[in-house]
Amino acid sequence: MLFSSLEFLILFLPLTLAVALRLRGQPLLRWIAFTSVVFYAFAGHWWFIVPMLVTTVVDYWVAIVIERTQAPARRRALLAISLAGNLGLLAYFKYAGLLARTVEAGVAALGVPSMLHVTRWFDVILPAGISFYTFQTLSYIIDVWRGAAPAERNFVRFAGFVSFFPHLVAGPLTRHHQLIPQLTRIATTGISPRWRAGILLFCVGLCKKVLLADRLGNLVDPLLAPPMELDALRAWLALAGYALQIYFDFSGYSDMAIGLGRLFGIELPQNFNSPYKAASPSDFWRRWHMTLSAWLRDYLYITLGGNRCSPARRRVNLMTTMILGGLWHGANWTFAAWGTWHGLMLVLHQANAERWERRPVVWQRNVTFLLMTLGWVFFRAETFGQAAHWFAALAGLGAGGGAWTPDVAALSALVVLGILITRLAPNSLELPLEQLPALRQAGLAAATAMALVLMNYSSKFLYFQF
């Protein structure tokens, strides 16, 4: 079920809220967990709920046993069970196909005919949101193991933490200390919705998704469809268009998720802080998909040694973190290349931080935007051949050429509008939604009405595939 669907807005959400408003305590938590599972069952295939429930049950149990256990070796074994279970599910659903394809391609390159056809065994559908809830429960288990968090004894509350529908499918990646205490609070006090802040933020997100991201997608996709014959103008327009599309798509989803959380009296963490205003690659990663960046920093980069090691080792840690972060986004080596690109940018920036800082802020922002945008080539391309083709077109070596068509004009206008919004407008969470003047309210309402009418033509969120 999509947030941007009438089924969700007219049937699911009002019913869920109406019942939740009348409940307290354990029944409220049960209702939230139940409706979240129902929501997830409509997120693609009903069986998606099976791996999620397995993760929930196993991690609930393992955390309690870890807390009770004193012997370090046994605690480590329990942690290993959880990691193997979580990462095993993720590996099977997400990465086994990539590994099998890579092995088969390698075998084929050696001239040996493939006998196993193993790729067929791993040709499975990726359950939406598995990367998100797996990382959530991983951080919980690791924190319990480290002694940094208590094990949750209330199964329903734990299930609510894992499955709370606003963040379930595409984040924000919410940590246990951010959500479990809030679930405890609303179980006592009731959900006490923040109607105005929730609804208006949801509408901002809906408009970003339907009016900007989807319109950009409709114009960018034909340009990037095979055989991708692009002149330089179209190549750059497609690149800028995609950079804006993915930002409005994902940040729009995050706004909707945070807005929905507010309707249940829960504040989900911020996920975007105007990333295209970033003044350096490091700054970009403090602003883009903030909850994932923080997760990777806390559970991967710092675990590898973080900054407390030699400069060379630090660079290795950074590259490793970014490459794995890239692969988290999808089972394709192009995502690893995307992570490598960002790792390189971060390493180079760190090495030249002083010279970078001496440049004017406008230069820093523009160059950062350019570098981050170029990285999207690897993210969007399905193969390295396509990426190379696109880079060649960006350099003016493309095969295509063409007239100034209405589509190109529309894309140009949307790109200019998108850049103005991302560079000049305040972040969604900075908007004074509680005190929005009447005229701006009317403007947002008009945009929302347009989004609702166009919603039938809305596509899935790009981050659902991760």
Added chain:
Amino acid sequence: MRAFTLTLGALLAAVVAVNLAGAWNAARDEARVQAVAAALGPGEAVLGYRNVDERRFQRARLGAIPRPQVVVFGSSRAMQIAGALVGVAAPKFYNLGMSAATVEDFVGLWEILRRQDKIPERAIFSLDPWIFNAETEPGHWAREVDAFTAGHSRWTIIDAARGAWNRAKELVSYEVLRESARRLRRALRSRPVAAAGAAEAAIVAEPAVGDRQALRADGSLIYDGAFQHRSPLQVQEDAVHWAATNGPNLVRFRFNPERLRLLEALWRDLRARGVEIVAYIPPYHPAAWRVMAAEPRQHEALDEMRAAIAALAARMKVPFRDFADPAAIPCTADEFFDGVHPRPSCLEKLLRRLSSGD
């Protein structure tokens, strides 16, 4: 929050009002369409068909005709097929073609035939590339397609609820809003969209059609004289222009596997009810075909669609011929009205080759 709520409420109410008015306007025409469809008899034709909502008219006609022996499913590219070309005269032949038909149209028409127990013996499918294009919105026959996909054995409460929900959603649909606005604009200018009232008066005997566009009682279309008598050079220029600039259905082609599955389900259902199926891809004007063959995106999309249909036909053992290349029939340049619509002489050869299987 009041300004937000009032503005949003007012704008959505306006959208709903326009759509309701459009629906009311359409319902008012319905009775007239029904009357024309019922009055049309063998040997007669309806003038002014261009102004009629084809889908409504077909629905009404299916209620009026007896059980046909042979039917044709297809777009305007198949609408020239008259009973005489198939060797079966009306009312044993009926052409279910309509402009820009999609798989949903086929399913909708079939569902109506099935409910009325008018199962034909033979069905000819003319399959155009756009029927599998994800960019083409279905938008028609929602109730029939829902019923068909739900198992079409019975109309359950769930199906009814789903159908009602889908229709309720149309009240705020952009596509419906556009259509409603178009209807209302025309109504305000006193030019009814379904000018069936005028058409009723214009039911004429076929020989009296002359150079006017008309629809025969067997569902086949007669083009107007100006279109029919264009010079070969005009037709050729038109064909090249179409292929070079229009072909958008192919340039923007995104294959929709759901539609292929729907077609497969349709064919299975026809088979299960004893209907013999044959299928073909209609030919393009030779000049248009040359342009399309040279344009990689069009060519690639067309190849994808041709391969998908061929695979489906082979899997289901449905006799199928790919006539996209006019040389496969062969049809010459002067056997087309434009880039995509073959003349009856071409269709006659096509049907002969289809039935002979050579």
